[in-house]
Amino acid sequence: MAEPIQVSEEEYSRLSDFLYRRTGMVFNETKRYYVERRLTDRMAVTGASSFASYFARLRSDANGEIEQFINAFTVNETYFYREDDQLRCLTSDLLAERTARRRSGAVRIWSVPCATGEEPYSIAMWLLETWPQVDAFEIEIIGSDIDTRVLQAAEAGVFGRRALMRLPPELIEKYFERLDEDSWRIIEDLRGSVRFTPANLIEASETRPHGQFDVIFCRNVLIYFDEASRRQAAENLYENLAPGGFICLGHSESMSRISPLFEVRRFADAIVYQRPKEGGRG
Numbered sequence: 705m706a707e708p709i710q711v712s713e714e715e716y717s718r719l720s721d722f723l724y725r726r727t728g729m730v731f732n733e734t735k736r737y738y739v740e741r742r743l744t745d746r747m748a749v750t751g752a753s754s755f756a757s758y759f760a761r762l763r764s765d766a767n768g769e770i771e772q773f774i775n776a777f778t779v780n781e782t783y784f785y786r787e788d789d790q791l792r793c794l795t796s797d798l799l800a801e802r803t804a805r806r807r808s809g810a811v812r813i814w815s816v817p818c819a820t821g822e823e824p825y826s827i828a829m830w831l832l833e834t835w836p837q838v839d840a841f842e843i844e845i846i847g848s849d850i851d852t853r854v855l856q857a858a859e860a861g862v863f864g865r866r867a868l869m870r871l872p873p874e875l876i877e878k879y880f881e882r883l884d885e886d887s888w889r890i891i892e893d894l895r896g897s898v899r900f901t902p903a904n905l906i907e908a909s910e911t912r913p914h915g916q917f918d919v920i921f922c923r924n925v926l927i928y929f930d931e932a933s934r935r936q937a938a939e940n941l942y943e944n945l946a947p948g949g950f951i952c953l954g955h956s957e958s959m960s961r962i963s964p965l966f967e968v969r970r971f972a973d974a975i976v977y978q979r980p981k982e983g984g985r986g
């Protein structure tokens with residue numbers, strides 16, 4: 705692999721500022737190698753011979769370069785049944801509470817960001833396996849991400865060994881077909897149970913059209929944001945929750961430090977955050 709291009713401090717800050725304003729993600733000087741590596745790849749693909757010519761191309765969005773640039777910088781680490789205590793909480797507490805006063809109708813769940821789809825497919829599998837009322841409700845599961853490349857992979861539904869490492873073998877047997885030694889495709893039925901859409905968490909114009917949800921999983925993205933973009937994302941997601949709806953964050957993330965809009969709910973399996981019900985406590 706060729707050595708990455710080295711940019712000046714000023715160039716670095718122009719690039720990371722451009723990325724921050726579009727994604728909310730902060731790439732400070734400690735991420736210099738990561739940033740220069742990806743910049744080098746984009747320069748090679750676009751045939752740019754200098755930082756200046758690449759940056760001009762990026763700013764003018766030549767051939768949709770902004771989308772490709774963002775795709776190159778996201779960190780898409782994920783796997784099936786990640787932080788599964790929240791899946792347990794989903795069925796034992798959250799959905800029980802959301803459906804306590806109705807026997808049918810829609811249940812809407814949003815996995816944002818979903819990366820390559822392991823999270824929303826895990827939710828679908830978990831509901832099929834553990835929620836007795838699964839057939840009584842019209843369950844809508846949407847997976848969204850800013851990265852359009854991972855959304856394509858999510859739709860294709862082909863996964864490697866690492867993605868499946870936490871899944872019990874009987875679930876792999878039941879919900880996947882083996883393609884070769886190292887890859888498995890999720891079965892058609894399950895693929896059809898999740899819809900994938902692009903969404904940028906810090907842009908209300910992209911989150912708002914998704915409507916309101918009973919439960920949102922927003923895990924392991926706020927760690928890449930600074931305080932201002934965390935707050936922006938939290939305010940956007942608040943609007944995407946039905947009154948009384950719940951939001952689950954990653955283990956190392958806490959809404960209490962970000963926004964006072966939500967109430968903290970401590971269940972046996974997980975701490976989650978709730979949009980207060982209209983006219984009173986959650």
Ligand SMILES: C[S@@+](CC[C@H](N)C(=O)[O-])C[C@H]1O[C@@H](n2cnc3c(N)ncnc32)[C@H](O)[C@@H]1O
Pocket residue numbers: 726727728729778779780781782783786816817818819820823848849850851854903904905906922923924925954
């Ligand atoms: C580490 S993955 C988390 C995936 C999954 N939620 C999980 O916990 O396994 C982080 C994802 O956040 C996405 N992302 C980064 N900034 C975003 C933004 N502003 N809006 C939506 N998604 C974003 C990235 O593309 C990446 O796929």
